[in-house]
Amino acid sequence: MSQALPFAPRPKLLDGTMAGDVGFDPFGFAGENKESLTYMREAEIKHSRLAMLAVVGWPIAELFDKPIADSIGLPTLLTNTGESPSLLNGGLDKVSVAYWVAFAALAGIIELESSKMQEEKGKDYIPGDCNFDPLNLMPTDKKGQNEMMTKELKHGRLSMMAILGFAIQEAVYNIPVVAETPIFFKPLF
Incomplete structure (x- = not known):
């Protein structure tokens, strides 16, 4: 389960390995693969x-x-x-x-x-x-x-x-x- 939203399942890409990852992605911005997640993290930073x-x-x-x-x-x-x-x-x-x-x-x-x-x-x-x-x-x-x-x-x-x-x-x-x-x-x- 998500650490940020305990009542919601953790998105599959957000496994807690990245800094600041608490499993919060209700709109699916992380994408479908690691490359899209890395791209979005780069943009966020x-x-x-x-x-x-x-x-x-x-x-x-x-x-x-x-x-x-x-x-x-x-x-x-x-x-x-x-x-x-x-x-x-x-x-x-x-x-x-x-x-x-x-x-x-x-x-x-x-x-x-x-x-x-x-x-x-x-x-x-x-x-x-x-x-x-x-x-x-x-x-x-x-x-x-x-x-x-x-x-x-x-x-x-x-x-x-x-x-x-x-x-x-x-x-x-x-x-x-x-x-x-x-x-x-x-x-x-």
């Missing part, structure tokens, strides 16, 4: 990492974009109400085309390096391994590595929900996240 950066970057932009832009003579990229630009809030048209080109190029380079890493490591490849750990945070033992990867997945899943919450909250209330919940972002000011 990439989205998780982007979400973790976004959860930090969104409020930082709302807090510091205007003061920094004003100090160096550039226009602010926030909306009229002080919200971060997003699909739901608008304001993405203010962002320079050069930024989007640079962002797409960086994403392409990262994807190419990821593909190269997958080919080099073959069956030893672990989804999300980009051979980047400058602070040596990844433990050397298997148990420690599994725990660290599970922590990353849990934080990433929470971040994906948080960034979705930021976007919806700002779209519904038309108030910046930092103004809606100031206790988190301006506790001493």
Whole structure:
């Protein structure tokens, strides 16, 4: 039975060998074979990492974009109400085309390096391994590595929900996240 849903059977591909696997796949995203499961895990990790950066970057932009832009003579990229630009809030048209080109190029380079890493490591490849750990945070033992990867997945899943919450909250209330919940972002000011 599934550890996440004790009343539901565990999907056959989710046998507990992957980090963070608790047998939760009610919509069948894991697919029918190990290759599709690995592909989906890789996508989950990439989205998780982007979400973790976004959860930090969104409020930082709302807090510091205007003061920094004003100090160096550039226009602010926030909306009229002080919200971060997003699909739901608008304001993405203010962002320079050069930024989007640079962002797409960086994403392409990262994807190419990821593909190269997958080919080099073959069956030893672990989804999300980009051979980047400058602070040596990844433990050397298997148990420690599994725990660290599970922590990353849990934080990433929470971040994906948080960034979705930021976007919806700002779209519904038309108030910046930092103004809606100031206790988190301006506790001493």
